[in-house]
Amino acid sequence: MGLVLALAGLLASACTAGPGADRVSVIASWTGSEGEAFGKVLRAFKDETGIQVDYQGTRAVDQVLASDVRRGTAPDVAVLPNPGSLAAHIRQGQVRPLDDVLGEQARGSFGRQWQNLLKLGTANLYAVPVKADVKSVIWYNRASLPGPAPRSLAELGALSTSLIAAGATPWCLGMGAPPTSGWPGTDWIEDILLHTAGPEAYRQWSAGTLPWTSAPVREAWKAWGNLVTVPGAVRGGTAAALLTDFGDAGKGLFTTPQGCALEHQLSFIMGPYQAVRRPDGGGPRPGADFDFFRFPGANVSEVSADLAGMFHDTPAARRLMVFLTSDKAQRIWPGIPGGSTFSASRTVDPGVYGDAVSRKVAATLTSDPQQCFDASDLMPATMTGAFYRAVLEYLNDPGQLETLLSRLENVRGGIPPGEWLDVPCGQ
Missing domain, CATH: 3.40.190.10 (Periplasmic binding protein-like II)
Structure with missing residues (x-):
């Protein structure tokens, strides 16, 4: 317990x-x-x-x-x-x-x-x-990010592709967080949906009125898959991501040679970053060694x-x-x-x-x-747990997306309307 x-x-x-x-x-x-x-x-x-x-x-x-x-x-x-x-x-x-x-x-x-x-x-x-x-941020090592920060999801995908082409690994990714392993992946999907479909669709989804099989939700999953499931996109591959603790994944930003270039993670991660120790005994310094850029797209943030x-x-x-x-x-x-x-x-x-x-x-x-x-923090516990598990299964086999979405939709349909929480985005 x-x-x-x-x-x-x-x-x-x-x-x-x-x-x-x-x-x-x-x-x-x-x-x-x-x-x-x-x-x-x-x-x-x-x-x-x-x-x-x-x-x-x-x-x-x-x-x-x-x-x-x-x-x-x-x-x-x-x-x-x-x-x-x-x-x-x-x-x-x-x-x-x-x-x-x-x-x-x-x-x-x-x-x-x-x-x-x-x-x-x-x-x-x-x-x-x-x-x-804040969850709508992407962290990077200041010495290794080429060019300006992406302004759209398409530009983020182009940056990821260019890093792979240059022989680098774009993404630090870890799903481990027992007993809630998978939540770092739910954060990804939530951010993509929020910044592509908009706050109202995001609200409907978190409140249980937008189906998991709907186009906006499906496209958010696919967009995440296009970023992290292609060969060379994730340090150690998706199999390693399933076994890596979320607090350890970003350490690759500071290894020599660098293990990965970018990490989508909430602002709390600054603490684990600064706890990394290099051979000289020092640790990464915010601003001097690492920084973040906003998740590309509309000026809206996912928070917890x-x-x-x-x-x-x-x-x-x-x-x-x-x-x-x-x-x-x-x-x-x-x-x-x-x-x-x-x-x-x-x-x-x-x-x-x-x-x-x-x-x-x-x-x-x-x-x-x-x-x-955070949408999964608002959903009923049964739905949240199913979401976490589906993320892990998707990383293990992206080809089963339709099956996973249908399963999640079945879970949604079995939850009484009174158990959903309808919280519009604050503005």
Whole structure:
């Protein structure tokens, strides 16, 4: 079920409270160094309010939360990496709306596009983004990208073809992410669909009203296949991609000779990049050694976020939700060197980010005119799981695409309409 980390020891010195002091319980997916980083946010809350925080970190946050809800022991606040999971709890009446909790100043921290996303398809505000990521980016080693960044999917394909012709390998690609292996491929297909068919078709697809066998969806799969399944396109071939952990795939950007030239990956990957060590002991530096260009096409971005929802309406839980929207809270984690963590708050001073590449990511999150949540994060869990598996099967045998799409369409048809989440792209 994953590793469970209670931050009692981590928070003990800062969170000692007297008898009868207020307490708030929190669950999230962060353990290890991520748990320690979130612990700094919670310590700042304790220092400001005197409220004791009981934190549980577990990689199986969905399962643990579902079990706690069934037993009637849900935490006061849950931070979930999947908007679809939080929305399921909203539909069951387990999450409290935040409209009368967050004042205008707190709500104003996030632009209109984020405020619309955080309603999760309802008329009310239900979530606060603790941290966020941009997914519509392609990373490259600054020393090896020939010419300007592609402006269209056709130009991206031409760049990939030219790299193969020159004897280079265009794509770093890794599908491994147990127990959710395959999601890096779903990100690819989502981005292609978003930038070719447009935000409205993307919304219909993520909401379960656009068939998997429709032309826009089929063409997105084919476009991805044309990029990564041709001989020489992927480091080690697609067989290697199926076995490579997503966090290791991009290391090929920094090997000598270079193992691959480009990687489509969310902004979080900056952390693993900077952790790579070369023979001289140094690591790749953002801006100097690596950078990104926007996914080519329309000016729209696919984003993801870890969202906090309030399960119990208590004074302490309310104060925590307000604190999480504050400039003080939103800049703590991004301010940790090498943390590769970003805020969607437009009030956070860009100077908190230590390099120009991170500032570009933050600017994308706070100022893009249109942003769409990761589609597979919005879909019902059954659909998402089938999507992950289909990506792996497609890479193993691209010739079975029609069979895979028909199978995915059958899964879609078996899911009740009420389980789908309709979240228009924020703008």
